[in-house]
Amino acid sequence: MQELLETVIENNRIWTKEGKVATYIPELAKANPDALGIYIVDFQGNSFYEGDYETKFTIQSVSKVITLICALIDRGKEKVFSKVGSEPSSDSFNSMVKLETRDSHTPLNPFINAGAIVTTSLVSGDNGIEKFDRVHAMMKKMADNDAIQVNYDVYKSEKLTGNTNRAIAYYLKGAEVIERDVEDVLDTYFKLCSIEVTVKDVSMMASVIANGGVAPWSNERLIPKDVNQIAQAIMMTCGLYNASGEYAVKIGVPSKSGVGGCIMAVVPKKMGIAVVGPALDERGNSVAGTKALEELSQKLELSIF
Numbered sequence: 001m002q003e004l005l006e007t008v009i010e011n012n013r014i015w016t017k018e019g020k021v022a023t024y025i026p027e028l029a030k031a032n033p034d035a036l037g038i039y040i041v042d043f044q045g046n047s048f049y050e051g052d053y054e055t056k057f058t059i060q061s062v063s064k065v066i067t068l069i070c071a072l073i074d075r076g077k078e079k080v081f082s083k084v085g086s087e088p089s090s091d092s093f094n095s096m097v098k099l100e101t102r103d104s105h106t107p108l109n110p111f112i113n114a115g116a117i118v119t120t121s122l123v124s125g126d127n128g129i130e131k132f133d134r135v136h137a138m139m140k141k142m143a144d145n146d147a148i149q150v151n152y153d154v155y156k157s158e159k160l161t162g163n164t165n166r167a168i169a170y171y172l173k174g175a176e177v178i179e180r181d182v183e184d185v186l187d188t189y190f191k192l193c194s195i196e197v198t199v200k201d202v203s204m205m206a207s208v209i210a211n212g213g214v215a216p217w218s219n220e221r222l223i224p225k226d227v228n229q230i231a232q233a234i235m236m237t238c239g240l241y242n243a244s245g246e247y248a249v250k251i252g253v254p255s256k257s258g259v260g261g262c263i264m265a266v267v268p269k270k271m272g273i274a275v276v277g278p279a280l281d282e283r284g285n286s287v288a289g290t291k292a293l294e295e296l297s298q299k300l301e302l303s304i305f
C-alpha cells in the first residue's frame with residue numbers, strides 16, 4: 001500500500017498545475033497550489049500516508065456531510081427533507097437559480113451551499129454558538145481529535161466576503177425555508193467551513209462512515225445506521241456538486257469535496273480516504289486530488305459498482 005501511495009502521488013502531482021486555488025474567499029488564496037497529500041485509515045488500525053499529508057487546510061464543504069448527519073440525528077428525516085431535497089444539481093455549488101423555480105423553494109440537496117445553510121439552521125441548539133458546538137463536537141469525535149479548531153483568518157475572510165451565501169440565506173428566509181435568524185445561521189455556516197484539519201482528520205471521519213457509523217478504533221457507534229446510509233447515498237449522488245456523475249463513473253465511492261482542496265472518500269466496509277490538493281478545477285474540485293483518487297480506485301478496485 002505504501003509503495004502504491006508513493007506512485008499515486010508521484011504520478012499525479014503534475015495535475016496540481018492544471019488547477020487554481022480558490023480566491024473568492026481571499027484567505028484561501030494563500031494555500032499552496034502545488035500541494036498533494038493523501039491519508040488512508042482502515043478498520044484494523046492501519047494508516048498509510050504520502051505526499052503533503054501534513055498540510056493544514058479548512059474543511060469547507062466537507063463539513064456539509066457532518067452538518068447533515070447532525071441535522072438528521074437532531075430533527076429526523078421527515079423534518080430535514082421537508083426543508084431540503086436529495087436530488088443532484090447541475091448548477092454550481094453556490095448557485096441560487098433553482099431556489100426560485102422549485103415550487104417548494106427548498107434547495108436541491110444538502111451538499112450545495114443553499115442546502116447546507118438550511119441543514120445548519122436545523123441542527124439542535126438555541127443559537128448559532130450552540131449549533132456550531134454541536135457539529136464541531138461531532139467532527140472531533142469522528143476524527144478522534146479534540147484539537148480541531150476554527151481558522152479565524154479564514155472565518156473572518158468568509159464572513160466579510162460571503163455575500164452570495166448571504167443572498168441565498170435571505171432568500172430562503174423570505175421563502176420560510178429558514179426559520180431562524182439569518183445572520184446567526186450564516187455565522188455558524190462560515191465557522192463550520194473554516195474548521196482547520198489535515199487529511200488524517202478527514203480520513204478518520206471517512207472511516208467512521210465507511211464502517212457503518214461506528215468508530216473503527218473504539219467500536220463506539222457515532223452515527224445511527226439509517227442516518228449513515230443517507231449520508232453515503234447523498235455523497236454518492238451530490239458529493240462533488242455538478243461533477244458528481246463523472247466522479248461516480250471514474251472513482252465510484254461516496255465522497256465529498258471542498259474548496260479548501262480536500263476530498264473525503266468513503267470506501268464502504270473497507271476504509272476512509274482523504275486527499276488534499278488546493279488547486280481546483282472550474283467546478284471547485286481538487287484536480288490532482290480527483291486524479292489521484294481515480295488511479296487509486298482503479299488499482300485497488302474500490303468502485304462500489
Ligand SMILES: NC(=O)CC[C@H](N)C(=O)O
Binds near residue numbers: 061258
Ligand atoms: N464548495 C465549498 O467548499 C464552498 C464552501 C465555502 N465556505 C462557501 O460557502 O462558499
